[in-house]
Amino acid sequence: MSPKALIPGLSRRQMLSVLALPLISGSLLRPEVASAQAVTSDNPLPSWNDGPTKQAILDFVAAVTREGSPDFVPPAERIATFDNDGTLWVEHPMYTQLAFALGRVKAMAPMHPEWKDTQPFKAALEGDARALAETGEHGLMALLMATHTGMTTDEFQTIVLDWIAAARDPRFKRPYTELAYLPMVELLGFLRANGFKTFIVSGGGIEFMRPWTERVYGVPPEQVVGSSIKTKFQMRDGKPELFRLPDLNFIDDNVGKPVGINEYIGRRPIAAFGNSDGDLEMLQWTTMAGGRRFGLIVHHTDAEREYAYDRDTSFGRLDKALDAAALNRWTVVDMKKDWKRIFAFE
Amino acid sequence: MSPKALIPGLSRRQMLSVLALPLISGSLLRPEVASAQAVTSDNPLPSWNDGPTKQAILDFVAAVTREGSPDFVPPAERIATFDNDGTLWVEHPMYTQLAFALGRVKAMAPMHPEWKDTQPFKAALEGDARALAETGEHGLMALLMATHTGMTTDEFQTIVLDWIAAARDPRFKRPYTELAYLPMVELLGFLRANGFKTFIVSGGGIEFMRPWTERVYGVPPEQVVGSSIKTKFQMRDGKPELFRLPDLNFIDDNVGKPVGINEYIGRRPIAAFGNSDGDLEMLQWTTMAGGRRFGLIVHHTDAEREYAYDRDTSFGRLDKALDAAALNRWTVVDMKKDWKRIFAFE
Numbered sequence: 001m002s003p004k005a006l007i008p009g010l011s012r013r014q015m016l017s018v019l020a021l022p023l024i025s026g027s028l029l030r031p032e033v034a035s036a037q038a039v040t041s042d043n044p045l046p047s048w049n050d051g052p053t054k055q056a057i058l059d060f061v062a063a064v065t066r067e068g069s070p071d072f073v074p075p076a077e078r079i080a081t082f083d084n085d086g087t088l089w090v091e092h093p094m095y096t097q098l099a100f101a102l103g104r105v106k107a108m109a110p111m112h113p114e115w116k117d118t119q120p121f122k123a124a125l126e127g128d129a130r131a132l133a134e135t136g137e138h139g140l141m142a143l144l145m146a147t148h149t150g151m152t153t154d155e156f157q158t159i160v161l162d163w164i165a166a167a168r169d170p171r172f173k174r175p176y177t178e179l180a181y182l183p184m185v186e187l188l189g190f191l192r193a194n195g196f197k198t199f200i201v202s203g204g205g206i207e208f209m210r211p212w213t214e215r216v217y218g219v220p221p222e223q224v225v226g227s228s229i230k231t232k233f234q235m236r237d238g239k240p241e242l243f244r245l246p247d248l249n250f251i252d253d254n255v256g257k258p259v260g261i262n263e264y265i266g267r268r269p270i271a272a273f274g275n276s277d278g279d280l281e282m283l284q285w286t287t288m289a290g291g292r293r294f295g296l297i298v299h300h301t302d303a304e305r306e307y308a309y310d311r312d313t314s315f316g317r318l319d320k321a322l323d324a325a326a327l328n329r330w331t332v333v334d335m336k337k338d339w340k341r342i343f344a345f346e
Numbered sequence: 347m348s349p350k351a352l353i354p355g356l357s358r359r360q361m362l363s364v365l366a367l368p369l370i371s372g373s374l375l376r377p378e379v380a381s382a383q384a385v386t387s388d389n390p391l392p393s394w395n396d397g398p399t400k401q402a403i404l405d406f407v408a409a410v411t412r413e414g415s416p417d418f419v420p421p422a423e424r425i426a427t428f429d430n431d432g433t434l435w436v437e438h439p440m441y442t443q444l445a446f447a448l449g450r451v452k453a454m455a456p457m458h459p460e461w462k463d464t465q466p467f468k469a470a471l472e473g474d475a476r477a478l479a480e481t482g483e484h485g486l487m488a489l490l491m492a493t494h495t496g497m498t499t500d501e502f503q504t505i506v507l508d509w510i511a512a513a514r515d516p517r518f519k520r521p522y523t524e525l526a527y528l529p530m531v532e533l534l535g536f537l538r539a540n541g542f543k544t545f546i547v548s549g550g551g552i553e554f555m556r557p558w559t560e561r562v563y564g565v566p567p568e569q570v571v572g573s574s575i576k577t578k579f580q581m582r583d584g585k586p587e588l589f590r591l592p593d594l595n596f597i598d599d600n601v602g603k604p605v606g607i608n609e610y611i612g613r614r615p616i617a618a619f620g621n622s623d624g625d626l627e628m629l630q631w632t633t634m635a636g637g638r639r640f641g642l643i644v645h646h647t648d649a650e651r652e653y654a655y656d657r658d659t660s661f662g663r664l665d666k667a668l669d670a671a672a673l674n675r676w677t678v679v680d681m682k683k684d685w686k687r688i689f690a691f692e
Contacts, residue, residue, distance in 0.1 A: 221611070221613050228609060240631045259578070262499055265567070289586070
């Protein structure tokens with residue numbers, strides 16, 4: 001919802017590469033296709049290769065669910081929180097919500113003839129990534145507010161659903177919702193089958209995610225925490241509505257994630273899953289509280305089948321959290337090695 | 347959490363009576379004791395007298411849960427929201443959270459010798475309701491911030507649990523948690539047994555309620571929406587903590603209730619339950635959206651067994667919402683007539 005949440009710690013130069021979609025989408029190699037395997041109780045994570053990563057997940061779930069185990073956790077307290085971008089679905093070459101904002105600018109342009117000559121809209125319409133980046137955080141915020149506010153919550157939900165049904169990822173030529181990671185979708189289901197309540201805790205916009213998370217991840221709207229703008233209750237023509245205001249309400253990223261978890265969920269998770277420095281504080285909050293806890297980092301190591309990036313990427317940067325993972329014995333997924341299959345369409 | 351949320355629309359004169367606890371607690375008549383009846387599938391609401399109110403509840407639940415009914419609602423969308431003070435438990439002679447704040451001032455006074463000579467603390471310590479009221483909304487806010495912030499979330503939870511275990515209501519001489527309305531507790535269970543997800547949506551402090559709502563109402567912390575203060579994530583001695591700041595975050599009352607429902611739950615309820623004008627917008631948001639919906643107002647009509655108040659009370663005022671109930675065909679509970687039994691301890 002905010003430039004910070006969408007593009008954490010972004011320098012002007014880095015923003016260029018964020019928005020320079022055509023420069024990055026070179027790697028169009030066909031990912032290797034693994035045989036589809038059904039999820040069963042004997043084989044709950046068929047898209048995960050055997051090895052220490054998968055075993056760490058299985059061991060943790062066994063320990064906290066076995067009655068009489070010293071690590072047993074009652075079902076009501078089995079809260080698991082998942083980052084979204086880069087953890088549950090693809091975040092490169094740009095955050096999907098940013099693609100949505102750019103798409104909305106194009107769709108709304110006929111009603112805003114002045115955008116042809118006004119930044120950041122001019123740059124967005126012309127696909128001029130460099131000029132767009134030069135408008136900086138201020139420009140990105142203007143873009144977000146113009147495309148995400150000024151309508152009712154019901155109207156915005158329809159806009160999101162229409163866009164997400166029609167839009168296609170530039171590399172995979174698939175709807176974005178098909179770019180959910182199959183191993184993580186299996187993991188969500190495996191945790192729920194073991195009495196966990198699964199939540200999304202994302203820097204992305206809460207109302208951008210809620211319309212489709214139940215269908216894609218099995219996570220209902222009331223279990224989605226994210227960044228938000230303010231809304232206003234009003235009666236119009238005798239009908240109540242919530243109007244979306246161009247005013248930030250909450251940024252659910254970095255130190256905001258534990259704050260959001262406490263405010264929206266009100267319990268401390270016992271397992272947390274992320275992929276970047278934006279998830280560091282959520283994993284600290286989850287795992288550094290005594291008792292058997294589980295922290296997991298998805299490390300993007302597979303340029304052929306997906307993307308490879310960590311310390312030097314312009315966004316979704318995994319640097320401090322990778323060091324913290326070693327220190328705190330969090331489990332690090334080596335995507336190339338640990339995931340037999342990445343997408344359901346493979 | 348805020349004076350507005352605790353004491354909606356309160357004038358200085360009215361605040362006097364809010365805080366004038368000894369002046370109001372005159373009615374100590376022993377409530378009539380009804381025979382205890384077990385909740386069964388044949389008799390899911392044993393503490394409700396037969397009549398149109400109970401029938402309206404049963405009819406609504408039957409209509410939205412019967413497959414093939416034109417009013418059928420899938421389980422995932424069966425969201426029901428309940429106000430807390432005056433709807434699920436007693437709110438007179440003062441909001442329980444205000445009693446908590448006054449109790450905290452007394453407990454903290456030894457560490458704050460200056461409070462003996464500083465308002466609003468002096469008045470709170472001396473039990474001088476008039477002087478306390480004269481400090482106005484500003485004074486009440488100072489009282490709330492001094493007693494609700496300046497500690498970690500874990501510490502605050504312990505403080506709330508300790509207080510709620512020890513404190514007693516001045517009239518009934520019972521722990522406040524025993525002043526939950528048995529008919530409403532049955533109703534919460536009846537809805538859950540019919541696939542509803544039950545939420546509390548209260549003007550009270552979210553972290554004041556969460557420590558005990560699961561035990562008392564069967565509503566887990568992640569299904570409690572309320573007013574809140576800001577918190578800050580920090581590491582102290584290598585441990586992560588959330589520190590409670592003296593800064594309002596959200597007021598979940600009046601127009602704030604639909605806003606809070608949208609932000610925290612992300613779905614529109616199909617049933618809402620309240621007792622005062624602070625619930626008006628929540629009931630409008632819930633019921634005025636097409637489809638079979640249910641709105642219910644608890645009308646306090648029983649001075650002998652509980653309290654009787656509506657349009658002329660200083661807080662928990664039921665005025666505009668009572669007019670709206672007639673207009674919108676919301677169900678109004680006549681506490682004296684409709685509730686066979688009010689408390690579990692009777």
